[in-house]
Amino acid sequence: MKRTPAKSPPVRTAAKKSKEDDHVAVVDEAETNGEAHAADAPAPRASTKRRATAETMAAGQRDISVSEFFAKNRHLLGFDNPRKALLTTVKEAVDNSLDACEEAGILPEVWVHIETTGENRYKVGIQDNGPGIVKAQIPNIFGKLLYGSKFHRLRMSRGQQGIGISAAGMYGVLTTGKPVKIVSRIGAKKPAHYFELQIDTKRNKPEILNGKGDGVDIDAGEAGAKFIEKHGVEWIDVAHGTRVTIELEAKYQRGRGSVDEYLEQTAIANPHVTLHYQDPDGKVYDYPRAAEQLPPEPKEILPHP
Ligand SMILES: Nc1ncnc2c1ncn2[C@@H]1O[C@H](COP(=O)(O)OP(=O)(O)OP(=O)(O)O)[C@@H](O)[C@H]1O
Numbered sequence: 001m002k003r004t005p006a007k008s009p010p011v012r013t014a015a016k017k018s019k020e021d022d023h024v025a026v027v028d029e030a031e032t033n034g035e036a037h038a039a040d041a042p043a044p045r046a047s048t049k050r051r052a053t054a055e056t057m058a059a060g061q062r063d064i065s066v067s068e069f070f071a072k073n074r075h076l077l078g079f080d081n082p083r084k085a086l087l088t089t090v091k092e093a094v095d096n097s098l099d100a101c102e103e104a105g106i107l108p109e110v111w112v113h114i115e116t117t118g119e120n121r122y123k124v125g126i127q128d129n130g131p132g133i134v135k136a137q138i139p140n141i142f143g144k145l146l147y148g149s150k151f152h153r154l155r156m157s158r159g160q161q162g163i164g165i166s167a168a169g170m171y172g173v174l175t176t177g178k179p180v181k182i183v184s185r186i187g188a189k190k191p192a193h194y195f196e197l198q199i200d201t202k203r204n205k206p207e208i209l210n211g212k213g214d215g216v217d218i219d220a221g222e223a224g225a226k227f228i229e230k231h232g233v234e235w236i237d238v239a240h241g242t243r244v245t246i247e248l249e250a251k252y253q254r255g256r257g258s259v260d261e262y263l264e265q266t267a268i269a270n271p272h273v274t275l276h277y278q279d280p281d282g283k284v285y286d287y288p289r290a291a292e293q294l295p296p297e298p299k300e301i302l303p304h305p
């Protein structure tokens, strides 16, 4: 994921600078009045209030959870405003779908569905026909920041940091309280797994909310379809693939920088991809693939010495 540079540092530098200026100004004034303190005089105390000591400060010094940090600095991950939050969520999931399909040598087919669930609230479902995700990995991938398969390798992919989809899920949970819902299947002979998760921001750990903390298997056929519908998600019955559903506070807008535009451009830039998109008004866009071949796989290269 591409990170937005932080906006706060320049402000802080400016504030610090002006404090320093004040300090200089006070010293200058004191010196011109001939009231400079003797070098060995005790430093003046501002008030009688008990001040912090190294020991009391030590009591407050501890690790800062990465997820707590990003929950407070969401602009760093592309969640600056409700319009961008929707775009970032869709983009993180679509990027992952395309990365996973290409890595597995599968011609990607991706389904995107955005539904309105309330005022400024949307449910976003993104599914692919990729390799799927093994059951044990699902909680960490969607419920823990800085967990992924692309960070340590030396080849190009859309994602890298292991933060994208878990950040989108965290944003959803923080703004609506609804868990991230995942359906994933790794083969025709295996059942699909269903998880409802939320990220524990204090500990940067997934909390599994369904199936006694272990997710559940989805039955094949009619029973499975009913189960999925009851849980407010959709699942296109593929032999392997992943669907992530996130409900979030957002704003849907057409035009420049919109989800519609992003998906159209993704279809154009990736002719090997078939894309289906249903917008919040129920309008369906289908972008069938124009090429039956995957692009050449990126090669691993050693870093510059
Ligand atoms: N749809 C999917 N199918 C298969 N594997 C997936 C899918 N989505 C995510 N993953 C796996 O989960 C990992 C974490 O995804 P995440 O989006 O959090 O990070 P990333 O894509 O590695 O990097 P970035 O933070 O830049 O997006 C990925 O590295 C990939 O291994």
Ligand SMILES: [Mg+2]
Pocket: 001, 092, 095, 096, 158, 159, 160, 162, 163, 164, 165
């Ligand atoms: Mg990603």
